[in-house]
Amino acid sequence: MTGSLDQRFAEAIGAALGPDFPTDIALAVSGGGDSMAMLTLAHNWTRVWGLRLWVVTVDHGLRPEAATEAAMVAEECAALGHPHAVLRWHWDGQGNLMDAARRARLDLINRWRGGISHVLMAHTADDLAETFLMRLARGAGGEGLSAMAPLRRVRLPGPVLPLPAADVTGACPPQPATRAAEFFVLRPCLDMRRAELRHYLRTLHGRWVEDPSNDDPTYDRVRMRHLLTTLAPQGLGPDILAEAARRQARAAEALRARAAQVWEALRPPAAGARAREGEILFDRAGFQDVERDTQLRLLAAALRFVAGAAYPPREAPLEALLDRLLGGGGGTLHGCEARCDRDRLVVFRELAAVEGPVSLGDAPVLWDGRWQVFRPDLKGLTLRALGEEGWRQRPPGQEPQRPHASARSCPAVFDGDRLVACDVFGPDAGAAPLAQFCPFGRQMPSFRSFLLSR
Template sequence: MGQLLGPSFPSDIGLAVSGGGDSMSMLYLAHNWTRIWGVRLWVVTVDHGFRPESADEAAMVARECSELGWPHSTLRWHWDGQGNKMDAARRGRLEMIDRWRGDLQHVLLAHTRDDVAETFLMRLARGSGVEGLSAMAASRTVRHGGSRPLTAPEFDGVLPQQSMPVKGGPGHHSAFQVVRPCLTMTRAELRHYLRTLKGRWVEDPSNDDPAYGRSRIRQALPALAELGLDVTTLADTAERMARARNALRARAVQVWKEIGHEGRAGHIPTGEILFDRSGFEPVERDTQLRLLAAALQWVSSAEYRPRIAPLDALLDRLLAGGAGTLHGCEARMERDKLRIFREFKAVQGLTQPLDQGDGRVPLWDGRWQMHGSDTKGEFVRALGEDGWAQIGERPEAAPPFHSAKSLPSLWQGDTLVACHALGHTGTPGTRLWPMGQEMGSFARFLLSH
């Protein structure tokens, strides 16, 4: 904890506890640590509702926290049945924790060395490269564009301090740190600690259910250990892959600074990523793929990188002078540059009414903050062909039609009010300012993705 958070520790910190052995061990460890360093814990349990016992397990955690003297909240998340169940649960858990945490800037999770080894094998089975095979970080930033407040049916217990909404943004910091202090410990070590302290925990039967890929990997580990592929060896390999990943990221940043830039029309960001064609084409393929993947993820604000097979295919088309779509983006190799921008189909029909009085700025497409006038009925949508037709003279640095179609713009009915990136500022008094990722943020994004 000292390495991850010291020497100036936060006064308050979040702690996610499911009731399983790993997280209950972390609760007792953190309880003892905080008594020395004067840190206040806020404990949260996310009940996914997958098993009938889950509510009782959350109640067990709440009772244990009460005995230890820490506030506890139970959050209820419901799967909508879409996509992969376990991936949806992981995403939902982070979203619920973000909505719960209020002013907390750090949340502890109890991932162990065993989790690193299991994840390495799962991703190896999927054919992942250096990025996927790298060990999870002991601390990482989770970014959100603002969160809905929790409602009474979604939680029980005591919530951390929740700031009031502030003008110009969400009511709390849009990023927080996930901290994993147990990554150097094995699951067996934590169980030994629990038994020594006579702690309480529950065993989740899904951990032994062969329907889940992680369970199958976990059951195969003893046999692999006999071949020399034990948890320590696998985790050490994942950590070495993480060092290699960091070196490759640094190389990508170096190339980016030489041949890339974020799109701007004058001083207005356009949300595009641009590479000089003459500089991009001779770069080694791994760096080309890394830059392209990061650009697609950055432009679309997607949580994950695109899969390697379609990414490889798109790069081949671009290097042949063509174009393609992937990850909600479009990429085109133009005469002198490679341009990556938001695909129009991904935002077609997406509208966002402007805020009318509570001071918060709504997000459009998950990344653009739109500041509009006080005129009722105005809304944000993609420019489209009809908006392009209403634009008069455009600035010399404005993006071309195929990219401009997906730009955020301010409308009233069928009338375009403003699209600053194309020089259309609207009527006097109209305030429209598209604030995507701040300029200069792509280099930082490359270093962390």
């Protein structure tokens, strides 16, 4: 790459945001070399363009040094004249730690950002190469091997809850009367090498800390980082792998457009409404005639969409499920069930994977990561899956709006064991609408929009 880091940084921001910059922009800064260099680059850039920077550090509480590192970032921000906040996370011990930490970081930043729509993160070309190798080792396909996007739209499920005062130190951006349900992650350092950013800091006598976990071989990323030192002399260095990932991203964009086009041709008449209710339908005959890559892409997207999952399923089990469907069978994967009817393929939420019951109160409730309930008149009742128990209580003579198999995982309100209401049985059965299906935010995208997104 040619040009100074400051020039490349400004060009990357301009390419992502265009001529109409926001007045305020946020930076996620951990204290490591990459993010501290990005802080300095952003500081120099805003002196020219006049934007206000808001800096945030997420303390995951996983290392005793984290609090000291966050304090160092706060000191640097104070010296540069930018407001800074520390957000603290408390892991509940559930699930994969690294995945939970990534999700928590986005959630906390979303709750902190107020009306700010763009958050800068310091991913580099080295990150692209390491991620490429990690996903290649896991058997990822074209989408998984694609480079991170310079600009990524983020939609998170559920109402935006206030941050506990005890878990916030420092400045929070003003909270607008109404705020967008989404924000954007901007990565202006994707064409920069980690070594370049550290050299930039050394030249300017900047500070940063080295996370000892960056040398811990128990982490996949660290092992891939070490592997790159072996691959580079063979012509497979970080720059080459990062460029391969970028080419994959361009190809994936075209394939996503193809999948959206096929969806429009294959969806049965009721498919749009059923998608809003958490069920994806494909015309079986048309689906079987489509090229396999598009079949896999549509099936993976349907599973993610219905389950409200952040990531697609692994390639091997996805291929196996597709083979069963094409053979007239079905199966479960990724918290969903897929079935082959006479003339349709159907993907719906798996009953066994649905979240347990929640009590309804005055505040909005997010259930199963997909349904938001805003009914204060249901206070004191319980929201859970309809299940077999609820299905047996369906109104006599009432034609259900969903088949038995998929209806069982739909939300229903119970008073003890008695079914009070469920949308599956419709308003004619005395059940007013209970919930809004929204897997990725307060306003659910169409399945077509979901196919086109990353």
